[in-house]
Amino acid sequence: MGHLLLLRWILLLVAANIEAQRKPPINIRAKCLGNIMRVEVGPLGGSLLDVAVIMNNTAIVVTPSIAAQCGFSMKRDLFGNALIYISLQNCFAQNVDDELFTTALQLRLQGNQFSQEEVYQVAETCQYDVWASREVICDYNYMEVSVRRATPEDLPLSGHPLHPSKPSNPHRAAEKRSMDAGFEATTVVFFTPEGEKPMSVIAAQQRGYGIGNTPTRLVLRSPMIAPETFMQTVVGVPMRFFKTSTIFEKKWFATQIDAAAGCPVQEGSVFVTQNTITWYLPQQMDPITSSGQFNLLEVHFGINGQRLDAVEMQAREYSVTLNDFYIVTELPIGGVGGYYKSHVQGDLYYVSYMIEPMLELLWTEDATREQTRYKVFFHIATHLRPRPLELIDNTVPGEKMFRMMLGHFAADVALMNITFPAEVLSMPDCSARGFNILEHMSPNTSLKVFTLQVPFADPAVLQQTGEGVTVYSLHLTFGLLILDEHVTFSHKAYLKAVVQDIVLPSVSGGCDNHNFYVLVKYGSQGYNFQTTVGKRYMTPSLAQHYEYMENRTHFSFVVPFSALDVTVEAIEASSIRSRLDIVLINPETNSQIQEFSVACNFPSTLTECFPNGTMTALALKLESVPLLNPSQLTLADPSCGPVHSDDRYAFFVFAVNSCGTTRKFMTNTMLYENEISLPDELLMKKSPTSEEPEYHLKISCFYDINTSQAVAFNTRPRRSKPYAENSEGQLQVVMRLALDDSYHAFQNSEDYPIAKYLQPLYFEVELLKSTNPLVSLELENCWATQEEDGTSEPRWHLITDGCPNPADPYQVVYHPVWTDTRVRYPSHFKRFEIQMFAFADGKNDMSTKLFVHCDVVICNSKSPLGGICGGQCSNPKRTTKDQKRDVSQVYGFEYASLGPIRFNF
Ligand SMILES: *[C@@H]1O[C@H](CO)[C@@H](O)[C@H](O)[C@H]1NC(C)=O
Ligand SMILES: *[C@@H]1O[C@H](CO)[C@@H](O)[C@H](O)[C@H]1NC(C)=O
Numbered sequence: 007m008g009h010l011l012l013l014r015w016i017l018l019l020v021a022a023n024i025e026a027q028r029k030p031p032i033n034i035r036a037k038c039l040g041n042i043m044r045v046e047v048g049p050l051g052g053s054l055l056d057v058a059v060i061m062n063n064t065a066i067v068v069t070p071s072i073a074a075q076c077g078f079s080m081k082r083d084l085f086g087n088a089l090i091y092i093s094l095q096n097c098f099a100q101n102v103d104d105e106l107f108t109t110a111l112q113l114r115l116q117g118n119q120f121s122q123e124e125v126y127q128v129a130e131t132c133q134y135d136v137w138a139s140r141e142v143i144c145d146y147n148y149m150e151v152s153v154r155r156a157t158p159e160d161l162p163l164s165g166h167p168l169h170p171s172k173p174s175n176p177h178r179a180a181e182k183r184s185m186d187a188g189f190e191a192t193t194v195v196f197f198t199p200e201g202e203k204p205m206s207v208i209a210a211q212q213r214g215y216g217i218g219n220t221p222t223r224l225v226l227r228s229p230m231i232a233p234e235t236f237m238q239t240v241v242g243v244p245m246r247f248f249k250t251s252t253i254f255e256k257k258w259f260a261t262q263i264d265a266a267a268g269c270p271v272q273e274g275s276v277f278v279t280q281n282t283i284t285w286y287l288p289q290q291m292d293p294i295t296s297s298g299q300f301n302l303l304e305v306h307f308g309i310n311g312q313r314l315d316a317v318e319m320q321a322r323e324y325s326v327t328l329n330d331f332y333i334v335t336e337l338p339i340g341g342v343g344g345y346y347k348s349h350v351q352g353d354l355y356y357v358s359y360m361i362e363p364m365l366e367l368l369w370t371e372d373a374t375r376e377q378t379r380y381k382v383f384f385h386i387a388t389h390l391r392p393r394p395l396e397l398i399d400n401t402v403p404g405e406k407m408f409r410m411m412l413g414h415f416a417a418d419v420a421l422m423n424i425t426f427p428a429e430v431l432s433m434p435d436c437s438a439r440g441f442n443i444l445e446h447m448s449p450n451t452s453l454k455v456f457t458l459q460v461p462f463a464d465p466a467v468l469q470q471t472g473e474g475v476t477v478y479s480l481h482l483t484f485g486l487l488i489l490d491e492h493v494t495f496s497h498k499a500y501l502k503a504v505v506q507d508i509v510l511p512s513v514s515g516g517c518d519n520h521n522f523y524v525l526v527k528y529g530s531q532g533y534n535f536q537t538t539v540g541k542r543y544m545t546p547s548l549a550q551h552y553e554y555m556e557n558r559t560h561f562s563f564v565v566p567f568s569a570l571d572v573t574v575e576a577i578e579a580s581s582i583r584s585r586l587d588i589v590l591i592n593p594e595t596n597s598q599i600q601e602f603s604v605a606c607n608f609p610s611t612l613t614e615c616f617p618n619g620t621m622t623a624l625a626l627k628l629e630s631v632p633l634l635n636p637s638q639l640t641l642a643d644p645s646c647g648p649v650h651s652d653d654r655y656a657f658f659v660f661a662v663n664s665c666g667t668t669r670k671f672m673t674n675t676m677l678y679e680n681e682i683s684l685p686d687e688l689l690m691k692k693s694p695t696s697e698e699p700e701y702h703l704k705i706s707c708f709y710d711i712n713t714s715q716a717v718a719f720n721t722r723p724r725r726s727k728p729y730a731e732n733s734e735g736q737l738q739v740v741m742r743l744a745l746d747d748s749y750h751a752f753q754n755s756e757d758y759p760i761a762k763y764l765q766p767l768y769f770e771v772e773l774l775k776s777t778n779p780l781v782s783l784e785l786e787n788c789w790a791t792q793e794e795d796g797t798s799e800p801r802w803h804l805i806t807d808g809c810p811n812p813a814d815p816y817q818v819v820y821h822p823v824w825t826d827t828r829v830r831y832p833s834h835f836k837r838f839e840i841q842m843f844a845f846a847d848g849k850n851d852m853s854t855k856l857f858v859h860c861d862v863v864i865c866n867s868k869s870p871l872g873g874i875c876g877g878q879c880s881n882p883k884r885t886t887k888d889q890k891r892d893v894s895q896v897y898g899f900e901y902a903s904l905g906p907i908r909f910n911f
């Protein structure tokens with residue numbers, strides 16, 4: 007609203023009073039306006055103007071009484087100009103044949119304290135030769151009537167010049183013909199309701215009347231209020247009149263010329279409503295018009311003495327209408343034709359509207375058949391109206407300054423100074439401080455406002471910070487002056503502006519196992535930035551791709567960890583560490599508002615381990631090795647390159663028993679490891695100055711031993727056949743390796759050395775060539791070696807004293823033996839199962855081969871005695887070998903061994 011209002015004001019003058027020393031130059035313009043002349047002087051600002059008339063090189067000061075007597079009036083206009091109205095027939099005019107009238111003025115400007123006195127001279131000659139027989143001028147301070155002089159008709163000589171024989175008919179003046187020279191005006195008779203009042207011309211002049219005698223005309227002038235004038239109401243309008251008869255004498259001749267003027271007064275002829283001034287002027291102003299036939303020939307309206315045409319009147323919404331009795335003039339209050347005048351009463355500001363309308367009539371009357379030109383300058387002042395001063399705060403806190411508008415003032419008010427809590431600044435001081443004070447005037451209200459800007463940074467502005475806001479406040483008092491009257495007044499104001507501290511947008515984010523989640527919260531200035539994700543701008547299509555969502559305060563998006571805009575920082579055993587960089591950019595300055603990075607570990611599926619021993623690995627280019635060409639990466643065996651690659655990754659597929667893969671046994675697991683890097687030959691070629699670190703990506707697979715993941719082993723050339731030592735004698739013992747725990751199928755002897763997966767091994771030991779059902783086969787000790795030699799080290803004890811080795815985490819499991827087609831005497835068999843991992847030493851790679859050995863005891867199964875023959879692990883608490891071996895029950899001792907079983911993990 008404030009802005010709209012401001013726009014409608016036009017800039018009139020830029021702080022005329024800001025620098026009093028540099029007043030605008032005074033303009034002086036004289037203009038002839040029919041039977042008067044107007045001199046415009048100004049703008050006066052606060053100066054006082056003295057007007058003097060120059061005659062015979064002497065300056066005669068025009069006092070109010072001289073003005074009324076001699077036909078001068080002085081007014082002001084909207085712009086602070088003085089308007090001096092001068093009757094062409096003023097007392098001091100140089101008159102050439104009643105056609106050319108010259109008046110010279112001396113203007114003395116008494117400045118305010120800042121300026122020197124200035125004196126100007128102006129002279130103007132006006133031509134006016136269309137005199138009507140009678141011309142009447144009404145101004146606020148005088149009435150003037152000018153009549154054509156006529157030759158005396160057969161007027162009787164009066165016995166005494168001061169006592170004309172009979173009262174003359176005022177209308178007779180119009181019947182006169184031009185008078186001869188030589189007649190001298192001696193006496194003026196004033197007609198008032200109280201009677202006639204003769205007065206010598208000298209005496210009349212001394213009483214303030216103006217009486218002039220030009221070659222063809224007689225001019226009479228009376229101050230508006232004079233003893234010999236009188237009020238009379240004409241069709242309800244009060245008017246002031248003066249009526250005279252002037253007696254001219256020449257020798258013994260005497261003649262007289264009647265002259266009368268009548269002028270309206272404001273009280274009773276002007277009616278003011280809220281918006282309109284209505285002025286009623288009687289059409290026929292008896293007693294200066296005859297009651298006979300009256301013809302109004304012309305009506306002109308003007309402002310400040312200057313006629314306006316119909317178009318102009320309409321534009322200004324002036325209307326002049328005639329009705330039966332009146333000429334009705336309507337004027338809008340506040341229009342440009344007039345101006346407001348300021349008043350201060352008890353600290354309150356008032357204005358009254360002043361306007362100087364002019365009506366100019368031309369009429370004839372049948373009775374005299376002579377024309378009268380009647381011109382009235384009317385001075386209308388409305389009553390004082392309160393105009394409470396208003397300070398409109400147009401501050402836009404973002405502009406970091408107070409903007410205010412103080413108004414509305416009449417044009418006659420100047421802003422002199424501004425008082426702040428700590429100091430008083432004059433207008434030049436304010437300018438120097440950068441307060442930018444301007445005056446703006448409304449084109450159609452004739453009122454003005456002052457606008458002022460005070461930057462928040464100025465010391466006059468108080469600042470208080472806290473709770474995310476800064477409060478700026480300003481106390482000021484405007485020192486104002488009504489120029490004409492030098493009346494001072496002031497207006498206090500307090501302004502406050504709350505500025506939200508600037509909060510920058512903020513970014514937060516997090517991850518789950520698959521995505522980055524980014525939330526951007528707008529700052530105090532809303533969504534006024536651009537966003538980059540990684541190295542790209544967040545375009546609408548990218549936004550769509552990343553599930554962009556927004557509301558009034560936030561936006562969010564989701565970036566998969568494998569997206570192009572994500573940077574890979576590191577690849578770890580089971581995860582990949584990736585980072586997402588978000589930058590908010592001010593699009594105007596291209597500067598960064600906010601930077602945000604979130605890095606997360608994402609569970610990696612970069613390395614996959616398949617049960618069949620196939621490993622796959624995805625090698626991603628890392629941020630730290632920007633120059634890396636992934637296609638050049640290889641596994642530990644440089645002949646193993648990626649199966650496919652691009653500039654961001656290389657993908658490897660290989661078997662765990664190839665490409666230089668190493669393995670390790672750990673508790674319950676087996677670890678296969680390889681490494682992806684640049685082959686040495688490429689590393690050598692790399693520039694020695696390159697700062698790029700080397701790329702080494704360790705990849706590994708854990709196989710859970712418990713779940714018996716199958717892993718392929720290398721095969722070796724086969725060996726001859728399984729064999730058993732000490733196989734001589736009747737009792738022959740054989741050890742076999744079953745394919746599964748059903749013990750139906752066995753490795754063929756020609757399969758050795760056999761390759762085994764990480765499966766349990768199922769052994770069977772059988773007593774051959776015996777049909778004695780009372781004989782049983784018992785396993786006393788079983789162990790494994792790497793060498794064929796059963797006494798070699800290292801050894802793994804599988805069964806000791808018939809029992810599974812208690813120190814072995816993967817203890818041997820016995821399987822019962824039942825009679826079937828193959829098994830006739832179950833006591834001749836023993837079956838057990840061992841986990842291959844029992845051979846892990848936890849530190850080193852397993853040997854590539856394994857031999858299993860057993861000490862076998864053949865017992866008499868009917869013997870109920872303890873010891874080994876008492877049943878396999880029947881008495882695990884035995885502590886000594888001697889107790890254990892009860893030889894009497896033993897038919898014999900056998901030894902069986904099997905191998906090699908190859909484990910090329
Ligand atoms: C000015 O001078 C003229 C002649 O020089 C004289 O007639 C006239 O009276 C003088 N007027 C005044 C006002 O002194
Ligand atoms: C000023 O004049 C314009 C156009 O003539 C008009 O629209 C506007 O309402 C006027 N303003 C006032 C305050 O009278």
Ligand SMILES: *[C@@H]1O[C@H](CO)[C@@H](O)[C@H](O)[C@H]1NC(C)=O
Nearest residue numbers: 422423430485486487494495
């Ligand atoms: C400020 O201006 C006011 C009004 O014109 C005046 O009364 C007052 O003396 C001035 N103050 C100073 C310090 O000039």
Ligand SMILES: *[C@@H]1O[C@H](CO)[C@@H](O)[C@H](O)[C@H]1NC(C)=O
Nearest residue numbers: 525556557558559560561562
């Ligand atoms: C906008 O979204 C943010 C984040 O989802 C939420 O915290 C906030 O309440 C939302 N605001 C509105 C106005 O919906």
Ligand SMILES: *[C@@H]1O[C@H](CO)[C@@H](O)[C@H](O)[C@H]1NC(C)=O
Nearest residue numbers: 615616617618619620621661
């Ligand atoms: C191993 O298993 C994977 C997944 O089932 C399969 O893609 C691959 O071809 C297999 N490799 C071999 C050598 O059989």
Ligand SMILES: *[C@@H]1O[C@H](CO)[C@@H](O)[C@H](O)[C@H]1NC(C)=O
Nearest residue numbers: 673674675710711712713815
């Ligand atoms: C494997 O089996 C052993 C013995 O039964 C057990 O202690 C261990 O926790 C198992 N390991 C896994 C990984 O299940």
